Amino acid sequence: MADSKEQRTLDYVLQNAVRGDPQSVLDFIDKFSENEWAMHVGNVKGPIVEKVVTETDPSTCLELGTYCGYSAIRISRLLKPGTRFLTIESCPANAAIAQQMIDFAGMQDKVKILQGSSQEIIPRLKADHQVETLDFVFIDHWSECYTPDTKLLEECGLLRKGSVLLADNVVYPGAPDFLEYVRTSGRYDCTNFPTHLQYSKKEDALEKAVYRG
Numbered sequence: 001m002a003d004s005k006e007q008r009t010l011d012y013v014l015q016n017a018v019r020g021d022p023q024s025v026l027d028f029i030d031k032f033s034e035n036e037w038a039m040h041v042g043n044v045k046g047p048i049v050e051k052v053v054t055e056t057d058p059s060t061c062l063e064l065g066t067y068c069g070y071s072a073i074r075i076s077r078l079l080k081p082g083t084r085f086l087t088i089e090s091c092p093a094n095a096a097i098a099q100q101m102i103d104f105a106g107m108q109d110k111v112k113i114l115q116g117s118s119q120e121i122i123p124r125l126k127a128d129h130q131v132e133t134l135d136f137v138f139i140d141h142w143s144e145c146y147t148p149d150t151k152l153l154e155e156c157g158l159l160r161k162g163s164v165l166l167a168d169n170v171v172y173p174g175a176p177d178f179l180e181y182v183r184t185s186g187r188y189d190c191t192n193f194p195t196h197l198q199y200s201k202k203e204d205a206l207e208k209a210v211y212r213g
């Protein structure tokens with residue numbers, strides 16, 4: 001079967017990056033993506049994500065949208081021992097690529113990939129994955145799902161006062177209903193981080209929304 005862009009990216013990393021070195025894996029994913037554009041959060045937005053994570057100092061993290069594991073590697077390498085990083089990926093093929101990428105980077109003990117629908121997995125996080133509440137949520141799957149999944153996190157009691165949501169792509173491709181919701185619901189304190197789309201000159205932004213509890 002013809003390989004995919006995601007498989008080609010993994011092969012390139014396995015052949016060139018240093019096993020057990022997360023930065024090396026990130027650098028080679030970025031290098032490959034300069035030639036074959038891909039939706040990794042990338043090396044321009046990545047440092048903004050890292051700054052928010054470091055300021056939050058989370059113990060329990062959730063990511064919506066694993067893709068190839070780039071942001072899971074970027075974030076999990078910052079987390080203190082004993083921290084858990086759960087990441088939901090709807091596409092089985094991407095989840096398999098991501099697992100190999102995360103293993104190669106040496107992050108397999110911190111990162112747990114949950115393959116399936118966020119709408120099905122989120123309500124099971126407490127019962128199946130011993131989650132009490134989430135300290136940090138990186139939202140980076142499909143803009144149409146940002147709002148329904150945010151409301152589901154609230155309804156499932158997974159957010160507490162101070163829980164930090166950080167959403168990618170709120171300008172490009174855009175998540176207008178999510179911005180409207182977090183900025184007007186009265187439940188969040190929001191901060192916008194104007195930046196650029198990965199591997200591109202197009203404008204994009206991240207939105208940070210801190211749950212008021």
Ligand SMILES: O=c1[nH]cnc2c(O)c(F)c(-c3ccc(F)cc3)cc12
Nearest residue numbers: 039040065140141142168169172173
């Ligand atoms: O679907 C997505 N999920 C998560 N993140 C994305 C992203 O960061 C993108 F840039 C894009 C994107 C795709 C095509 C474009 F022309 C521009 C951005 C898509 C996603």
Ligand SMILES: [Mg+2]
Nearest residue numbers: 041140168169
């Ligand atoms: Mg994105």
